[in-house]
Structures are given as C-alpha cells and as structure tokens.
Amino acid sequence: MDTHTRESFKGECSNLLAEVSVDWRGRPCKPNKHGGMRAAIFVLGIQAFEIMAIAAVGNNLITYVFNEMHFPLSKSANIVTNFVGTIFLLSLFGGFLSDSYLGCFWTMLIFGFVELSGFILLSIQAHLPQLRPPQCNMLSQEDHCTEAKGFKSTIFFMALYLVALGSGCLKPNMIAHGGDQFKEDDDPKHSKKLSTYFNSAYFSFCFGELIALTVLVWVQTRSGMDIGFGVSAVAMALGLISLCSGFFFYRNKPPQGSIFTPIARVFVAAFTKRKQICPSSTEMLYRSENTNAPNRAVGSFRHTNKFRFLDKACIKVQDGSNMNESPWRLCTVTQVEQVKTILSVIPIFACTIIFNTILAQLQTFSVQQGSSMNTHLTRSFSIPPASLQAIPYLMLILLVPMYELLFVPTVRRITKRESGITPLQRIGVGLFTVTFSMVAAALVERRRREAAVGSEKQMSIFWTAPQFLIFGLSEMFTAVGLIEFFYKESLGGIQSFLTAMTYCSYSFGFYLSSLLVSLVNKITTSGSNSKKGWLSDNDLNKDRLDLFYWLLAGLSVLNFFNYIFWSKWYSNTPPSSSSQGGGGRTLKDNEVDNIHV
Structure with a gap:
C-alpha cells in the first residue's frame, strides 16, 4: 500500500469515527439515552x-x-x-x-x-x-x-x-x-x-x-x-x-487530529498547481480514493465558485497518477470546500468588530458618564455606576423567552423556517439596532453636559438607561446569531474553533476602541485652537464625548451597509454548473469524507 492510499484510508477511518457521536465509554450513542x-x-x-x-x-x-x-x-x-x-x-x-x-x-x-x-x-x-x-494613607502627601x-x-x-x-x-x-x-x-x-x-x-x-x-x-x-x-x-x-x-x-x-494540517495541505497543493487550469466540470476534480464508498462529498452541498484558485488543489495531473501523489499535492473537493467556508466567514466576523467597539464604550465611557450624574435613588441609597451594565441583562432575561415563545413562531409562519429568521438576518438586525444605542448616548451626553455647564445641575443617572437597553436588544440578535451562524456553517470537526472566532471579535472590538480614542484625540487636537482633543481632558464637562458617540454611530451605519454587502455575497454563492444537488451550503456530519487526513 503506497503512502497516499494509506493516508486516504486513515482519513476514511477517521471520518467514520467522526460520523458517530460516542458516549463516555467510546461506544455509539443511543438516541433515547444520550x-x-x-x-x-x-x-x-x-x-x-x-x-x-x-x-x-x-x-x-x-x-x-x-x-x-x-x-x-x-x-x-x-x-x-x-x-x-x-x-x-x-x-x-x-x-x-x-x-x-x-x-x-x-x-x-x-x-x-x-x-x-x-x-x-x-x-x-x-x-x-x-x-x-x-x-498606605491616601490622604497623606508624605505617604506614597x-x-x-x-x-x-x-x-x-x-x-x-x-x-x-x-x-x-x-x-x-x-x-x-x-x-x-x-x-x-x-x-x-x-x-x-x-x-x-x-x-x-x-x-x-x-x-x-x-x-x-x-x-x-x-x-x-x-x-x-x-x-x-x-x-x-x-x-x-x-x-x-x-x-x-x-x-x-x-x-x-x-x-480528529490537527485541524490545521488539512487546511495547510489545500493551500500548498493549490500553490503547487497554480499554473494548472481549473476544469469546467467538477467531475474532473479528485473526490475520494474509496470507490466502494458512496460519494459523500456531493449530493447535499453545492460545489461553489468562490475562491476557484483553491480548486487547483484537487486537479488530477493525469489519469492513474493520483494514487502516487502526496496528500500535500492532491486534496479532495471536500477539503477544499472546508477551506472555502473558513475564508468565506471571515468578512462576516469582521463586520461584528464595530459592534463590540460600541460595547467597549458602554463598559468605559458610559460608566464614567453615569459617575458625573445624580446616582441617588433615594436620599440614603445610590446606584453604583458600574451596575448600569446590569440593565441590559435584566431586560434580556425577559426578552429572550419572549423571542423564543412569541417572535419565532410568528415569523415562522411568514418565512416557513423552523428558526424564524436565518442567523445572517439575525446578525443584521442587531447591527442595525446598535446604531441607536450610540445615538441615544450622544443625545443624553449633550444634554447632561449643557445642564452641568450652564446650570450646574446633575441629570438623573437613569437617563443613560436607554443606551444600555437598546444595546441589550441588539446584542440578543447579533451575539446569538453570530454563534449560531459559525456553528451551523462550520464543517465536521472544527465547530469549537470557528465558535472561538466569535469571542475574538470582542478582543478586536476592545483593541479598536483604544485605537479610535487615540486617533480621535490626535486628530481633534491638531485641528483645534485650544490644543485639546475631544477626549483629552479628565473632565467630561470639558470633553466632547457626545461627538465621539456620534462618530461611533456613523461608523455603525457604514458597518451595517458593509455587512449587507458581505452577507449577500455569502448567501448568493452561485454553484458550479456541473455540481450535483442544490441543498445546503455546508456538509452534514454524516456526509463529511476525508476532511481530516
């Protein structure tokens, strides 16, 4: 048995194991028990x-x-x-x-x-x-x-x-x-x-x-x-x-072993055969060594025309020679479609970074905004500004069951989808709604600043509640939709890794927030006669936090239209003319063949 045949056999065995979920003893699961x-x-x-x-x-x-x-x-x-x-x-x-x-x-x-x-x-x-x-004694100037x-x-x-x-x-x-x-x-x-x-x-x-x-x-x-x-x-x-x-x-x-190895093989094989011409028919592409096994790579998903240069990874150089080709030179259609899926979801992931940049403001500037307002609920009890972050979660505990019990059944009758709306539609609703969170924050901050500077009066901290409530509503759509989207679109064996990408969006959102603050301060300082930027002072009554909120609202609108473009690009993928079956975009667990070789 040559190297490539042995590698393919190992891959087929691995996939047969992957098709069957196992219990704690490693035995196939029972539907009525597990x-x-x-x-x-x-x-x-x-x-x-x-x-x-x-x-x-x-x-x-x-x-x-x-x-x-x-x-x-x-x-x-x-x-x-x-x-x-x-x-x-x-x-x-x-x-x-x-x-x-x-x-x-x-x-x-x-x-x-x-x-x-x-x-x-x-x-x-x-x-x-x-x-x-x-x-140390913070009141003593000598005690450092x-x-x-x-x-x-x-x-x-x-x-x-x-x-x-x-x-x-x-x-x-x-x-x-x-x-x-x-x-x-x-x-x-x-x-x-x-x-x-x-x-x-x-x-x-x-x-x-x-x-x-x-x-x-x-x-x-x-x-x-x-x-x-x-x-x-x-x-x-x-x-x-x-x-x-x-x-x-x-x-x-x-x-199933390293998830990066089969991905790397696709890129290496495609680069090695970069001078080859992609065939017009997908039947000419390499699928599986096991001729006795059903062709699980087709019939339930469509071979797409996205990133067609990757299809060169599964071009047969000449008839009969593929048996001796290294798995780093010849990949299956399924392996290529796996890489295409990963590349395709990256723009969707990128469109959620601005959303999490807005979240960063609610955890920093909005809390500082609440600190400069009247926090007293009664004469003897005041609300900690940091507890404002609990407002959206208090609302969501009520909204999430309502979404599942009322919204989904209602929309299901219209869309004929079991989940009501698709994950991409759900993300879009959230990205559109979050803009109004920053609009509300900007309006409240302008009024708070004018009241503090003009009459030295403090507005109630409850005026900041709308921006937290609107964000909570948008997060219910965006966060859940993104996780559902990544899980459903991921092929067998990489669900956890792609789900982890949703959390990376939080990191990039916070990092982008820090970058935006620095850039805004630098740009507004250079163009200001007072030599002070929008956020360069430690006093919110002197800063222009409201203008920064308006900037984020504008970026959110642009991001929403950017998301519409990429979501349509993702959804409207034309299948190749010779592909079989017109079902879903992704593979089912029992239809994955030779993904991890």
Missing part, C-alpha cells in the same frame, strides 16, 4: 456559573488592582484590558485543542479546574496581607503607595492568567458541546432545536452576568475582595459539578 436538551441543560449550568464567576472578577478588577495592589491608574487600566483581551484570544487555543486532540468535555473539565485554581489563588492573596503591598513587585506581583499575575487561560479555553467549548447534543439525523426540526438551544445559552449567559453585576459585586463591596474572589471560586466549583453531572448523558465528538 444528547438532547436533557444533556445540554448541564452545559447551560456550567455556562451560567462560569460567566457569573468571571464577570464578578472582571467588572471590579480595576478596583482591586488600583486600591490593593497599588498599581498606577493607567497601568491598572492596561492590566484589566490585557486580561480581558487575553481571555478572548485564548478561546482560539481552546477551540483548537478541543477539535484536534481532547474533545469538548475533557477540554472543559481540565481548564475548568485551571480557572478554579486561579480564583482560589486570587482569594488567598486578597486575604493574606503578606502577599500584598502594605496599605508602593506598587506590588517581586513575589507579590508574580503571585497576582499567575493567579490572574490562570483564570484567563481557563476561561478562554472554556468559552467556545461550552457553546460547541451544547450544540453537539442535538444530532441532525435528517430531523426537520433540527434547526429549530439548535436555535432554541442557542437562545437558552444566551439566557444562561445573561442570568450569570446579572447575578455577577448585582449580588457578587455587592458582596465584594461590602465584605471585601477576598470574600468576593472566594464566591467566584464557589460559583466555578458549582459549574464544574454541573458539567460532571451530565457525564453519562453527553454526545461526544471524537477529536
């Missing part, structure tokens, strides 16, 4: 508890870094920003490990304990004075605070990035593992079930965020950060208990 919402409920449990734990730490971390570890304010802000960005970037690593080597369940279990150890170490450091720099250095600093960053590593690797796998519990098996209601699960997952996320931003932040404020970190550790432990409780009910997709 999977379904009964199994997914345990995944929803760890998702709620994990976001509860990480959100409580992340939203109040700057208080601990600045007040207890005594890092300068600018450095403290960078520490928090780097921490959040690292979490989302590490989601790619978690998705890669899961799809390639460990599988979703074991990836979640291992890194869940990594995250738990980070919370415990943070709690120990916050509790023991010898692990923190000495307290000394920031944490050496061993104390090492312990802090070790704990912080254990949390980041654990949370980052957990996030994409919670979504993917929950989705894996719903096997398609030609079920006409599969799309509806999957959409219901993603809505339930987002409800679980909102519930965890709401508890974190209210109860857990209150515990941190009243009882100390050591108790607060300890409560986060308890929440994480409860999440792991929930995960392990469903051990006997899960459908598990076996890992």
